[in-house]
Amino acid sequence: MTPAARHEVFARLQAADPNPSTELEYASPFQLLVSVVLSAQATDKSVNQATAALFRDAPTPEAMLALGVAGLATFIRSIGLYNTKARNLIETCRILIERYNGQVPADRQALESLPGVGRKTANVVLNVAFGQSTIAVDTHIFRVANRLGLAPGRTPFEVEQKLLEVVPEQFRRHAHHWLILHGRYVCISRQPKCPNCVLLDLCEYDQKTGNAARPARQRRQAVRRTRSRAPIARRKK
Numbered sequence: 006m007t008p009a010a011r012h013e014v015f016a017r018l019q020a021a022d023p024n025p026s027t028e029l030e031y032a033s034p035f036q037l038l039v040s041v042v043l044s045a046q047a048t049d050k051s052v053n054q055a056t057a058a059l060f061r062d063a064p065t066p067e068a069m070l071a072l073g074v075a076g077l078a079t080f081i082r083s084i085g086l087y088n089t090k091a092r093n094l095i096e097t098c099r100i101l102i103e104r105y106n107g108q109v110p111a112d113r114q115a116l117e118s119l120p121g122v123g124r125k126t127a128n129v130v131l132n133v134a135f136g137q138s139t140i141a142v143d144t145h146i147f148r149v150a151n152r153l154g155l156a157p158g159r160t161p162f163e164v165e166q167k168l169l170e171v172v173p174e175q176f177r178r179h180a181h182h183w184l185i186l187h188g189r190y191v192c193i194s195r196q197p198k199c200p201n202c203v204l205l206d207l208c209e210y211d212q213k214t215g216n217a218a219r220p221a222r223q224r225r226q227a228v229r230r231t232r233s234r235a236p237i238a239r240r241k242k
């Protein structure tokens with residue numbers, strides 16, 4: 006994809022949604038961190054349902070630590086891997102209190118040293134809570150970047166590095182949300198909604214859905230096949 010096409014991709018995504026944001030509900034960097042940890046292999050909706058009660062009763066690291074692993078687990082039981090996540094979060098609360106005065110550090114290395122916090126989670130927290138131009142590559146962004154030809158790569162890390170290299174500076178802060186929302190609602194995994202996609206003419210994916218996206222030669226072949234079947238259909242009546 007050319008630099009001009011990449012610029013156009015983000016210009017269109019920005020025009021459609023000038024101020025994108027996470028769909029996770031939170032009121033502090035700590036609550037965002039907890040939500041992102043819980044969202045691994047879970048939907049944002051299911052996380053929001055669980056954290057509504059959790060953040061009401063335990064909005065801070067101190068209050069969450071007081072719940073203990075078993076107490077926290079009762080709030081997040083509807084979320085996959087809840088036992089492991091409860092153990093990691095209680096340990097995270099303890100570290101935040103002991104080392105960071107109960108605050109979430111705005112530092113990648115410190116974040117990634119917390120239990121259950123990997124590069125993707127750290128990127129989301131740095132971007133959303135601290136306004137850094139990081140790009141967290143999840144399954145949606147990995148798919149969209151490869152299909153579009155925006156930043157092809159074999160691993161999430163490769164795609165992340167490529168995106169950081171090629172996304173124009175002015176779009177980098179929100180690139181993560183634009184791509185994730187595009188992947189979640191338009192360029193979905195099994196059946197991308199290509200005919201409704203604002204990026205259709207820029208996209209390099211060779212298996213687009215919908216008649217309009219087929220190359221002219223394929224469209225002509227499809228029309229010929231339909232015509233050749235028509236007399237047989239009429240004879241059967």
Ligand code: SF4
Nearest residue numbers: 192197199202208210
């Ligand atoms: S045209 Fe289709 S494959 Fe390409 S980005 Fe849009 S939805 Fe995804």
